[in-house]
Amino acid sequence: MKKLIATLTLATLACSTAVYAQATDNKNEWAAKVVALQQGPELDRLVNQLAGGSAQELIAKWGPRLQANVAKDAQAKTSETLNAELQKYGNDASSLISKQVAKVSAxxxxxxxxxxxxxxxxxxxxAFFESPAIKKYQAASPELGNAFVQKLIEASRSDIQARAREFDVVAEKLIGTKPAAATPPKAAPPAKK
Structure with a gap:
């Protein structure tokens, strides 16, 4: 009898473990489905923003060098070439980030x-993400978001420009408008005898 109870207990434990594993797998499958369903146009926008942010770092790094290291008469052509390379970089960065989305999501x-x-x-x-209304919302969201951003820029443009002029006044007082004169090298102190 004890052997039968032990066998039944082990069988019940094995069965409940299998049911739990199946429920967990099923839950993970549904979680993966939810993640996939929510990744629409907003994810594409995020990927582009991340790629654009990394491009801004390159612009901040190389813009001043372009001005300082390239002759004035060659700056326009060099800038055009650099912009073409920057466009390629942006496309590549978006692609590289997009390739990581599935793995990071999982x-x-x-x-x-x-x-x-x-x-x-x-x-x-x-079910929410699969509903026709949400699909329509996700499809319209980028266009509506862009319209909102454009109107927000237009509505705040004059205030931002006024504030930028105030900043320019303060910056001009701090930095001045003329390049600093090169400081002559200090003469070495006379040698002691």
Missing amino acids: DTLVPAYAERFTLEELKQIA
Whole structure:
């Protein structure tokens, strides 16, 4: 009898472990589905923003060098060539970042969603993202976002320009408008005898 109970207990434990593993896998599958469904035009915009941010670092680094190291008469052509290379860089950076989206999503978002949401909640979230209204919203979102940004820029342009002029006045007082005169090298002190 004890052997039968032990066997039944082991069988029950094995069965519940299998059910738990299946539920976990099912939950992870639903979490992966939610992650995939939410990655629409907004993700593309994020990827482009990240790539653009890295391009801005290059512009900040090489813009002053262009001005300082390239003769004035060659700056326009060099700038044009540099801009073409910068465009290639931006495309490559977007592609490189995009290639990491699936891996980072699987490694980070899927486990986080599976941990924070029940299976039923994940199914509800997936249904939300699959609804026609949300699909339409996601499709329209970039255009609506761009329209909002354009109107915001237009509405704040004069105030920002006025504030920039105030900054220019202060910066001019601090820095001046003329290049600093080169300081002659200090003469070496006389040698002691």
